[in-house]
Each structure stands twice: as structure tokens, then as C-alpha cells.
Amino acid sequence: MAVKLNLDKLDFQIIQEMMENAEISYADLGKKLFVSGGTIHVRIKKLQELGVVKGTKLSVDLKLLGYDVIAFIGIFLEKSSLYDTVAKELRKIPEIVRLNYTTGNYSMFAEVVCKDIQQLRYILHDELQKIKGIERTETLISLEESFARNVLVIS
Amino acid sequence: MAVKLNLDKLDFQIIQEMMENAEISYADLGKKLFVSGGTIHVRIKKLQELGVVKGTKLSVDLKLLGYDVIAFIGIFLEKSSLYDTVAKELRKIPEIVRLNYTTGNYSMFAEVVCKDIQQLRYILHDELQKIKGIERTETLISLEESFARNVLVIS
DNA sequence: ATTGAAAGAGTCTCAGT
DNA sequence: ACTGAGACTCTTTCAAT
Numbered sequence: 001m002a003v004k005l006n007l008d009k010l011d012f013q014i015i016q017e018m019m020e021n022a023e024i025s026y027a028d029l030g031k032k033l034f035v036s037g038g039t040i041h042v043r044i045k046k047l048q049e050l051g052v053v054k055g056t057k058l059s060v061d062l063k064l065l066g067y068d069v070i071a072f073i074g075i076f077l078e079k080s081s082l083y084d085t086v087a088k089e090l091r092k093i094p095e096i097v098r099l100n101y102t103t104g105n106y107s108m109f110a111e112v113v114c115k116d117i118q119q120l121r122y123i124l125h126d127e128l129q130k131i132k133g134i135e136r137t138e139t140l141i142s143l144e145e146s147f148a149r150n151v152l153v154i155s
Numbered sequence: 156m157a158v159k160l161n162l163d164k165l166d167f168q169i170i171q172e173m174m175e176n177a178e179i180s181y182a183d184l185g186k187k188l189f190v191s192g193g194t195i196h197v198r199i200k201k202l203q204e205l206g207v208v209k210g211t212k213l214s215v216d217l218k219l220l221g222y223d224v225i226a227f228i229g230i231f232l233e234k235s236s237l238y239d240t241v242a243k244e245l246r247k248i249p250e251i252v253r254l255n256y257t258t259g260n261y262s263m264f265a266e267v268v269c270k271d272i273q274q275l276r277y278i279l280h281d282e283l284q285k286i287k288g289i290e291r292t293e294t295l296i297s298l299e300e301s302f303a304r305n306v307l308v309i310s
Numbered sequence: 311a312t313t314g315a316a317a318g319a320g321t322c323t324c325a326g327t
Numbered sequence: 328a329c330t331g332a333g334a335c336t337c338t339t340t341c342a343a344t
Contacts, residue, residue: 018213058173094307104295140259
């Protein structure tokens with residue numbers, strides 16, 4: 001349940017703009033949104049205090065860094081009560097960048113970023129097989145990312 | 156295939172640090188990595204020119220903004236040649252934040268961020284049903300995100 | 311709540327090493 | 328290739344509205 005935050009259109013505009021580009025200066029963002037740089041500063045400070053804004057992250061080109069393979073792994077557990085212990089083991093594999101506990105076809109759903117198919121194979125056959133509680137897995141290898149973008153927070 | 160970039164340990168350390176926190180000053184990051192702020196500056200400029208660093212993005216708390224539901228949608232296509240036209244239609248749905256063309260169980264795999272289960276139902280039953288070429292879909296609703304983190308680029 | 315201006319902090323350039 | 332210092336830009340604070 002979202003707490004009542006009382007954000008207005010300007011707050012959402014700032015969030016939307018900076019989700020895409022957090023480097024823009026307050027003065028420039030103010031110009032774009034027709035307020036002063038000081039107002040942008042006040043709003044961002046408020047959003048940070050509210051916990052809505054958590055920080056900024058560098059956006060990198062993973063392919064250029066040699067991470068050519070993105071895959072998703074659907075995980076079937078022997079018992080769903082094993083969730084926490086399996087999650088703890090999966091966290092130890094650095095190539096697993098995200099793990100969700102899900103309803104539907106799988107019990108858990110993981111995203112993996114790795115250098116090549118050989119490394120993916122190693123993770124699937126050697127690392128995952130060792131973890132007690134995993135019944136079986138299904139792998140989806142991403143052949144292409146059609147798009148990746150931020151959610152639209154402006155009505 | 157990754158082009159030969161000739162990045163050294165310091166480059167990777169800078170990337171690793173700033174993937175998590177891009178707000179740190181060059182002086183502070185320099186202290187942490189035992190070089191001058193000027194050196195950090197030179198390296199980041201180089202990484203930007205190489206295209207490895209693409210920019211910085213605001214990190215926000217989606218739950219606080221009222222986006223309580225994250226789901227994954229596996230999509231089966233009638234014919235895999237319909238990929239581009241279906242992708243084009245899916246891009247028009249702003250709640251779909253990511254779309255991958257995949258091998259494995261599904262033809263395409265989407266991630267959705269929405270306000271509540273009612274909105275998810277609307278997307279699944281009204282918006283996706285209208286798109287020609289989708290045979291059927293399978294939905295995984297995230298009950299909990301165990302973790303989400305950046306890939307480890309340091310050897 | 312917004313603004314503009316002053317103070318403080320960070321970035322960027324460059325000459326020296 | 329790294330450093331430190333100066334010039335420049337941006338952030339932050341604050342008094343006025």
C-alpha cells in the first residue's frame with residue numbers, strides 16, 4: 001500500500017526526466033520544466049527525504065564490457081518452503097543479478113548476465129545442480145532486447 | 156563480440172562503484188581507490204568516449220510511487236516471423252518496461268510494472284488480446300523480489 | 311512554495327612530472 | 328599516465344516574497 005505522499009505534477013516530471021538522465025543540472029531541468037533551479041533542488045531534497053529517490057546509478061553497456069549473454073531461468077522447487085534457503089544459495093552466484101519469488105509456472109525466476117554461453121552452461125549445470133531443493137530449471141536465453149525503458153509515472 | 160577496450164583494474168573498480176552509487180565525488184572515489192580525483196575524471200571521460208558509460212539514472216522506489224505489481228509475461232507467437240510487428244504493438248503499452256526475444260519456452264518475454272492487479276488484468280485481457288499474432292500468454296506475478304543487484308565486473 | 315544571490319563544493323582543463 | 332592547482336560550473340543555503 002502506498003503511503004499518501006502528495007506529489008504533484010512537477011515532482012513526477014522531475015522523476016520521469018531524471019530516471020532517464022540524472023546528470024542534468026538543476027538549472028537546465030528547471031528551464032525545461034519552467035521553474036527555477038532552486039525549486040528543482042527543493043523538490044529533489046523532498047523526494048530524497050521521502051525515500052522516493054534512492055540515489056543514482058551508472059548506466060553501462062554490458063556488451064562492450066564483454067557480457068554478451070542475458071538469460072532468464074525459471075526455477076521449480078521441490079517444496080515452496082525451500083524458497084529462503086535456495087535464494088540464499090542463488091545469491092552467492094554473482095552472475096545472477098535478480099531473483100523473484102513468483103506465482104505461475106515457476107516458483108522462482110532469476111535473471112543472469114554472463115560472458116558467454118559456456119559460462120551460462122557452467123552456471124546451469126554445475127552451480128545450480130549443486131543447490132538442494134531445486135527440482136529443475138527452464139532457461140530462456142535472450143536473443144535480442146527489443147526495448148528496456150522506465151515506467152511512465154506522468155498521468 | 157566485445158571490441159578490445161584495454162580496460163584495467165581501476166576502470167573496472169570505478170564502474171563497479173558507480174553502478175551502485177553514481178553520486179560519489181571524484182575526490183572521494185579517488186580516495187577510496189588510492190588515486191587522485193583527476194585520475195578518476197580522466198578515466199570516466201575515457202569510459203564515456205568508449206561508450207562503456209552511457210549516463211546515470213535516478214533510482215526510485217516504485218512501491219512508494221504506487222507501482223505495487225511487477226509481473227513477467229511469457230508470450231507464445233502464432234509464427235515467430237510476427238516478432239517485429241508484435242514488439243511494435245507491445246511498445247505502445249507503457250507498463251511494459253522491457254521486452255526480450257527469447258529461445259526456450261516462450262517466443263518473447265516481457266516485464267510489466269503496474270499499479271495494482273486490476274491494471275495487470277486490464278493489460279492481459281484487454282490490451283494483449285487485441286494484438287494480432289499472439290497465440291497465448293503466461294503470467295508470472297512477482298510476490299517478492301529476493302534481490303536485484305549489478306553484475307560483478309571485477310575479477 | 312518559489313525565487314535569486316552568495317557561499318561552498320565539485321568538475322574540468324592544463325601545465326608539470 | 329598521474330597529479331595538483333586554477334577556472335569554471337553546479338549545488339546548497341538562506342533571506343525575501
